[in-house]
Amino acid sequence: MNCFQSLATGIPRGVVASDFDLDGKTDLAIIATDEFGQDSLFVLYNTGNVSGISEENFQQIPENFSLSQNYPNPFNPSTTIRFELPESDIVTLKIFNILGEEVSTLVNTELKAGKHEYQFNANNLSSGIYFYRIQAGSFTETKKMILIR
Structure with missing residues (x-):
């Protein structure tokens, strides 16, 4: 199983966007739990522009009418x-x-x-x-x- 297959089938637990290799480009670090309960760290270098969702723009779906x-x-x-x-x-x-x-x-x-x-x-x-x-x-x-x- 390659790391991308594990990442695709695992459950992401956290994502950090930063310039880990100091080349001026945004990199991503993803922590995921695979189907066997094992945690893995994946670092994707030079991903280009990364955007996120701020909490103030996030709307939680209500549970009831x-x-x-x-x-x-x-x-x-x-x-x-x-x-x-x-x-x-x-x-x-x-x-x-x-x-x-x-x-x-x-x-x-x-x-x-x-x-x-x-x-x-x-x-x-x-x-x-x-x-x-x-x-x-x-x-x-x-x-x-x-x-x-």
Whole structure:
């Protein structure tokens, strides 16, 4: 078994990018565990440009569906509604008045897994209690919000 086959079938445990041979080019060191539980170190010299993902740009996929309370609440005239999807799904997010009549549809499309945020602007609505409901697959949840003029 050559080192590249072992690396390809092993489980990477760590990667370090640096100029190990001091030639001014980025090199990679990879620690991997093979199928027998043995750790191996692989150094790839002169790999060219290496880019990474910073933690602040990394978005963890939620484990469950969730709908957060809007903020601010009470609000005038706009508020933010956040929700999380553990998988891609067709999502509808609708606003209803106290009589159960639909007054707005904020979302009606397929969305990717992750955290989502939408602004609801109630400029054309009167003060009162409103409800927002999300439907994604078999998940449905409704929350109350209050518009104060």
